[in-house]
Amino acid sequence: MNFALPAITLLLLLLPGILAVQGFLGKIGRKTSDPVGQTGVTWALLAAILVAPIIHLALSGVLVALRIGLPPDLHAIFVFLSGEFADKADFSRTIDSVIANPWHIALYFPLAAILGLLIGRLAQYLVRSAQLDRRIGPLHFASDWHYLLSGEIRTDVPAPDAVVVAATVEHGGEAYLYVGYLRDYAVDRDGELKRLHLNSVVRRPMAADRPPGQKQQIPDQTGRFYPITGDELVIICKDVRTLNVRYLYIKPK
Amino acid sequence: MKVDVFTAPLSEEGKALLRDESAARELLYKLLADGSHGRFEVKAGERTFDVTSSAALAAAAPRSR
Numbered sequence: 001m002n003f004a005l006p007a008i009t010l011l012l013l014l015l016p017g018i019l020a021v022q023g024f025l026g027k028i029g030r031k032t033s034d035p036v037g038q039t040g041v042t043w044a045l046l047a048a049i050l051v052a053p054i055i056h057l058a059l060s061g062v063l064v065a066l067r068i069g070l071p072p073d074l075h076a077i078f079v080f081l082s083g084e085f086a087d088k089a090d091f092s093r094t095i096d097s098v099i100a101n102p103w104h105i106a107l108y109f110p111l112a113a114i115l116g117l118l119i120g121r122l123a124q125y126l127v128r129s130a131q132l133d134r135r136i137g138p139l140h141f142a143s144d145w146h147y148l149l150s151g152e153i154r155t156d157v158p159a160p161d162a163v164v165v166a167a168t169v170e171h172g173g174e175a176y177l178y179v180g181y182l183r184d185y186a187v188d189r190d191g192e193l194k195r196l197h198l199n200s201v202v203r204r205p206m207a208a209d210r211p212p213g214q215k216q217q218i219p220d221q222t223g224r225f226y227p228i229t230g231d232e233l234v235i236i237c238k239d240v241r242t243l244n245v246r247y248l249y250i251k252p253k
Numbered sequence: 254m255k256v257d258v259f260t261a262p263l264s265e266e267g268k269a270l271l272r273d274e275s276a277a278r279e280l281l282y283k284l285l286a287d288g289s290h291g292r293f294e295v296k297a298g299e300r301t302f303d304v305t306s307s308a309a310l311a312a313a314a315p316r317s318r
Binding site for chain 2: 028151157159160163179183184185186187189194200202227246247250252
């Protein structure tokens with residue numbers, strides 16, 4: 001029976017790095033699966049390969065220093081990774097090394113994986129808190145919709161208190177302008193905007209544009225805009241042609 | 254296809270204002286009527302709010318060259 005030991009060993013070794021990268025990217029960076037040249041390796045995997053050894057070195061160093069862990073048996077690791085088990089004596093020594101420390105090994109890899117995830121989340125928190133992703137291009141997360149709809153497209157204005165969205169939507173062969181307060185929005189794994197959830201929505205047909213010189217009346221007595229009744233309006237974004245976003249800053253008087 | 258759902262920014266002041274449906278709509282109409290992206294005063298129940306749109310805020314903010 002073949003257990004594909006090299007593949008399993010490689011996965012266990014890379015798992016902390018993979019989780020660190022996923023923890024760092026989170027929901028707003030999921031699209032970062034661009035390939036590195038023609039290699040078929042993604043940037044996310046490349047980062048995981050670079051980060052994983054650092055996590056292993058740091059964790060094993062701390063565990064050994066605290067005398068609750070053993071120095072890593074690099075010889076055994078390389079035997080498993082190589083898949084060369086022809087030398088029976090060498091293979092037997094490697095297996096014995098694993099069998100002699102089952103609890104250390106069984107606890108080490110989950111601990112390293114959790115540490116990787118925590119490091120990734122912490123790194124994302126630090127980058128987002130210091131707004132480094134808005135200042136440094138390579139740290140910019142993949143979801144442009146998040147930056148736009150959260151009011152994070154500029155660094156010199158604070159986070160908004162509310163966001164108003166105006167969307168032109170085609171249905172029934174006619175275009176309508178919907179305006180409302182953004183509550184939620186959904187983005188798919190390719191980074192495309194899928195749905196907008198709006199409250200207190202008004203709409204008008206695009207054809208009912210304001211004549212030149214006529215002022216909008218408050219409340220709208222021209223009848224151009226009329227309110228959509230209901231608690232929440234969901235706009236499916238495949239029907240949306242344009243979006244206009246306005247951020248509001250609200251202070252009690 | 255699976256999607257990630259994000260919550261739009263909405264502060265406590267924003268929630269207090271938007272909870273009043275007629276105040277929320279009044280503010281929308283004011284925004285739609287506003288040609289100069291200005292500032293608005295909106296009453297929601299007993300409370301009055303000063304609302305500034307992003308364009309007005311950006312115009313007031315110092316810009317680096």
